[in-house]
Ligand code: FES
């Protein structure tokens with residue numbers, strides 16, 4: 230079984246071989262991991278538009294999709310059922326969808342409405358002329374969609390942890406949005422996110438806001454939760470009575486959902502990172518900011534985000550170059566600090582076909 234590529238026992242295990250970071254064939258082999266749940270939008274982004282193309286998902290897995298607000302919110306194909314033109318090219322507030330190629334129109338529920346010069350076509354329209362729909366999951370005010378089969382995630386368990394923040398009430402703040410190109414394989418961005426081990430070495434400013442002795446990593450099916458503890462007197466969450474972490478001084482919840490979504494919850498709100506795979510040695514990272522309390526945004530662990538991102542990008546670009554070495558292949562994991570990276574590599578190994586050890 231290819232799962233044995235990464236030993237289940239972290240003390241025994243070796244890290245993912247360097248070819249997964251450097252070879253185009255391995256990059257292509259892992260593309261199927263992007264067909265499951267993907268973040269589509271936060272509810273605060275839907276208010277302004279009835280039709281919203283999900284450009285970032287198209288960049289991630291090649292599926293052109295739109296989020297549509299009709300009598301309900303739906304996710305459907307953005308490809309015209311006539312000859313394949315992309316339908317919505319930018320967000321809009323229209324009450325129907327008209328293809329710009331030959332004018333076919335669709336209702337906001339995706340059903341075919343009208344097309345000129347098709348009177349003589351037999352059995353037309355049929356259900357193949359409607360826009361195919363994709364699954365849509367709403368979780369704490371965030372919408373997720375999937376291209377193919379999506380693994381079930383412990384949504385309720387996560388909501389028990391984070392629901393007190395009431396993320397559905399957050400508002401999207403465009404000034405916090407960023408789109409960075411990084412000269413590194415997408416796996417390296419995720420690997421780096423999944424451990425706080427590097428914080429004292431790579432992020433001196435962040436290190437001052439976090440109590441590294443209290444850093445906790447929890448793994449679960451489909452993701453990893455890391456909990457950063459606040460330094461004395463620093464900004465922290467006000468946890469309600471009965472919360473699973475009641476009594477602790479928590480500065481940040483860092484949630485990663487397989488394979489490429491990172492939800493960083495701070496007392497001021499949510500910083501979301503989405504990693505877009507581009508090639509075996511480049512990726513893009515999209516940052517979105519959703520604000521809960523703007524006054525807190527300049528304090529504590531979440532206040533030095535741009536600096537932290539620059540430092541992370543610097544280090545993973547250096548690692549990408551290191552991966553090209555002819556004498557480096559695999560390393561070992563720290564059993565106390567790298568459980569998240571090990572868990573991610575185990576999940577990836579499950580996706581790899583058995584032909585290769
Ligand atoms: S491709 Fe859309 S109407 Fe022809």
Ligand SMILES: [Fe+2]
Pocket residue numbers: 421427428431432537541
């Ligand atoms: Fe980092």
